[in-house]
Structure formats: structure tokens, C-alpha cells
Amino acid sequence: MIFLYAFLAVLCLGSAPLFGKSALDNINPVTTLVIRTFIATGLVSIWLLLTKTYVEFTALSLFSWLMIGMEALLAAVLGELAYFYALEKGDVYEIAVLMSCAPLITIILGYLFLSQPLSLRQLIGALVVTIGLVILCGD
Incomplete structure (x- = not known):
């Protein structure tokens, strides 16, 4: 099952740049990142509600929140912003x-x-x- 998930991830992550590059023809990278983040937040929030995994939020330690926050800053904000700027030009x-x-x-x-x-x-x-x-x- 792990290879199926990995293949699905490769398929999704390999095709996503095509859509991102297409959007960057008339939108700046910051706006693109914000819109993508809003859409992703909405989709993940629906998933969270449907699976009732929101109860896990109260069990997280402060350390876990900080580590997840650092991962979000580096990957979802700074890394993705740099990625969109690179995608816009390259x-x-x-x-x-x-x-x-x-x-x-x-x-x-x-x-x-x-x-x-x-x-x-x-x-x-x-x-x-x-x-x-x-x-x-x-x-």
C-alpha cells in the first residue's frame, strides 16, 4: 500500500507545477500562494470535519504545535513562495x-x-x- 500512496504522491506532485505555471501567466506568486492556501485550507477543513480528526487538536503538546508551525513556515510559506517565484521565471x-x-x-x-x-x-x-x-x- 505504501507504494500506491507514494505513486499517487509522485503523480500529484509531478503534475501540479503545470497548473501553477499556467496560473502565473497573469497572477503574481504571492497571490497564487494565497489562493492555493485558501483552497487547500478549505479542502482540508472539510476532510477534518468529515473524519472527525479535529478532536486530536486538544491532545497536541506545545512542542508539537511549535514543530508543526516551523514546518508550515518553512514548507508551506517560505518554500512554496520561493517555488512560485522560481516557477514564474523558469x-x-x-x-x-x-x-x-x-x-x-x-x-x-x-x-x-x-x-x-x-x-x-x-x-x-x-x-x-x-x-x-x-x-x-x-x-
């Missing part, structure tokens, strides 16, 4: 490929801050993939 395939380099940062930070295991083979593999992605986008 080719959709180049931006999508360069965004695929993000796991290298995750691997390194996971090792440094969360003590996630990291072998030399994994690090070299991640670097080779990242270098390949950068070469793929080069002129």
Missing part, C-alpha cells in the same frame, strides 16, 4: 527537477539533528542523484 521541468534535490537537505539535516542513520553509501548515492538532477537542468 521552465516548469527545470524547477520540478531542481525541487527534487530537497531530499539531500533532508538526509543531511535528519542525520545532524534527529540522529537518523546515514551511511557513506547513502550519502554518496544522494549526492550522485542530486548532481545528476543539476546536470539534467543545465544548458
Whole structure:
């Protein structure tokens, strides 16, 4: 089942930039991010109400709220805003490929801050993939 979810995520995340790039022809990146966030908030809120998972909000610790807040700031605000600015100016395939380099940062930070295991083979593999992605986008 995990591969089905992963494939669905790849399919959605791989096709989404096409719609974002199309919208950026006549809307600035900040407006695009705000509209997308409003739509996503509405859809997720409906899901929250239908599944009754809103009861979990009261069980979260302050630390959890802070960590989720940091993730929201970095991924949903700053990262997405930078993504939309890049998408506005660049080719959709180049931006999508360069965004695929993000796991290298995750691997390194996971090792440094969360003590996630990291072998030399994994690090070299991640670097080779990242270098390949950068070469793929080069002129």
C-alpha cells in the first residue's frame, strides 16, 4: 500500500507545477500562494470535519504545535513562495527537477539533528542523484 500512496504522491506532485505555471501567466506568486492556501485550507477543513480528526487538536503538546508551525513556515510559506517565484521565471521541468534535490537537505539535516542513520553509501548515492538532477537542468 505504501507504494500506491507514494505513486499517487509522485503523480500529484509531478503534475501540479503545470497548473501553477499556467496560473502565473497573469497572477503574481504571492497571490497564487494565497489562493492555493485558501483552497487547500478549505479542502482540508472539510476532510477534518468529515473524519472527525479535529478532536486530536486538544491532545497536541506545545512542542508539537511549535514543530508543526516551523514546518508550515518553512514548507508551506517560505518554500512554496520561493517555488512560485522560481516557477514564474523558469521552465516548469527545470524547477520540478531542481525541487527534487530537497531530499539531500533532508538526509543531511535528519542525520545532524534527529540522529537518523546515514551511511557513506547513502550519502554518496544522494549526492550522485542530486548532481545528476543539476546536470539534467543545465544548458
